[in-house]
Amino acid sequence: MSDTETAGLPADTAQPAISIRHLTRAFGAFTAVDGIDLVVPKGQVFGFLGPNGSGKTTTIRMLTGTMRPSAGTIRVLGEDVVRHPHRVQHRIGYMSQKFSLFEDLTVEQNLRFYAGVYDLPAERFAEQRQYVLRMANLVGREDELTRNLSVGWRQRLALGAATIHDPELLFLDEPTSGVDPVARRQFWDLLYELAGRGVTLFVTTHYMDEAAHCDRLAFIYRGRIIADGSPADLRAAHADARHPDPTIEDVFVDLVSAQPGER
Ligand SMILES: Nc1ncnc2c1ncn2[C@@H]1O[C@H](COP(=O)(O)OP(=O)(O)O)[C@@H](O)[C@H]1O
Ligand SMILES: [Mg+2]
16 A cells, blocks of 8 residues: 555545545535535446536536545545545546537547547457447448437447446436437437446436436535435435325425425
């Protein structure tokens, strides 16, 4: 163990995929993420829910090492992300809220670009390229310009680009926003395929049908986690006379309306 590690978090590789403590991020006087604690075991499909502006994207930026926290500790795949953001970057994927594809490049060129970002050796790229094109159902569309693809295709290409380096952990920030129900269903089939290969998924969504399919959920509200648990446990905890068998949407409405200033 190096001196820097002894000064930070203890080294431990047999850890959950994500473990964060008191994570906080302020922008001036405003606290966007306010002391959250969260543990995501390896292999889980974890849903991170909350209204617009509640701190989801800011949390993901800190977890991926692209933004420094104001306070708190983050361990991702056993590494201390705050101290050593580069150590995990080859092992995680990030599909950001605005798909980060180049409109003027073809499908193939976008994949090649991301392979370059991750320093993928040529043979690995050849393998991964095939896997990704098949998974995203983009075989035969390699030479199409990205700007000519429909939203559903671009979304799958963005997923392909985010997984070109075969990450162990994938962050997806509202990946299905603005996509029709059929494409959303197909996209989730892809996510399950990744999960089936052991990839841990950290997903934000506003669609409660998607939330219901996660292994575990956390609700963030004004920068704080106000509930977490499996969909079944959360639903059971929020059953009442009015909603004896509440949906995840009922749970969400219940949680938010119970917050001070919401009623
Ligand atoms: N770079 C920034 N500078 C100032 N405020 C920011 C910045 N990024 C996010 N915020 C604010 O932090 C809050 C949380 O934003 P965000 O994490 O994007 O929420 P969500 O992804 O849940 O919609 C919002 O009020 C947003 O305006
Ligand atoms: Mg966001």
